[in-house]
Amino acid sequence: MTGLSLVATIAFLAGMTDAVGLMLTGNFVSFMTGNTTRAAIAVGTGDFGHAAVLFAAIFTFIGGNALGIVIAHLAARRAFVVLACVGLLLAIAAGVTEPGLVLVQFYLVVLAMGMVNATVEHIEGLPIGLTYVTGALSRFGRGIGRFLLGDRDFAWTVQIVPWSGMISGAVCGAILANSLGAGALWLVSAMAFSLALATLFIPRPLQRRFNQRLMIASSMARRAK
Numbered sequence: 612m613t614g615l616s617l618v619a620t621i622a623f624l625a626g627m628t629d630a631v632g633l634m635l636t637g638n639f640v641s642f643m644t645g646n647t648t649r650a651a652i653a654v655g656t657g658d659f660g661h662a663a664v665l666f667a668a669i670f671t672f673i674g675g676n677a678l679g680i681v682i683a684h685l686a687a688r689r690a691f692v693v694l695a696c697v698g699l700l701l702a703i704a705a706g707v708t709e710p711g712l713v714l715v716q717f718y719l720v721v722l723a724m725g726m727v728n729a730t731v732e733h734i735e736g737l738p739i740g741l742t743y744v745t746g747a748l749s750r751f752g753r754g755i756g757r758f759l760l761g762d763r764d765f766a767w768t769v770q771i772v773p774w775s776g777m778i779s780g781a782v783c784g785a786i787l788a789n790s791l792g793a794g795a796l797w798l799v800s801a802m803a804f805s806l807a808l809a810t811l812f813i814p815r816p817l818q819r820r821f822n823q824r825l826m827i828a829s830s831m832a833r834r835a836k
Contacts, residue, residue, distance in 0.1 A: 675725020
């Protein structure tokens with residue numbers, strides 16, 4: 612239950628950030644499927660400047676995921692350190708107020724959203740997405756299909772958790788961005804720091820169960836030595 616609560620809260624943070632980022636910059640900060648399609652359309656219509664911005668965002672998102680995994684692997688308190696770094700990046704982005712630096716603000720938020728995916732990768736071996744829900748909805752739908760065929764394993768129902776967190780967070784983010792503009796990023800940053808502090812109360816043995824693939828990879832590497 613602790614893991615699902617953490618996933619829901621981080622997905623809420625991601626949804627809030629995505630809504631604020633989209634309303635401030637006009638581009639997605641975590642929905643790279645959408646950015647990929649829009650970049651392709653920009654190339655097809657000759658808008659190469661916008662295409663370059665979106666492709667750079669995709670590479671920044673990938674880099675954020677990679678950086679998050681490296682930081683998580685080196686940290687004793689994985690969730691705390693990753694979320695604290697996310698909060699710091701969002702705070703820096705909130706402090707970028709010059710109109711001419713809007714792309715810098717955009718890429719900082721994209722980097723943060725890539726990094727946050729390293730906080731929780733699995734819940735009891737089940738893959739969980741934090742900043743994107745297409746995969747979660749797909750797994751949820753396939754679970755319904757298997758249920759209709761007689762399978763009574765209900766593990767797939769957890770996939771609705773990140774979707775619920777993201778949509779509720781996006782609603783709050785839209786309200787904040789509409790009311791506060793760029794100032795909404797300060798609140799998003801504060802939430803990331805608060806969530807980071809909250810993870811300190813989660814026992815380490817329990818946190819290890821959220822990231823089984825990394826643990827398995829590390830174990831195999833030790834055995835190879």
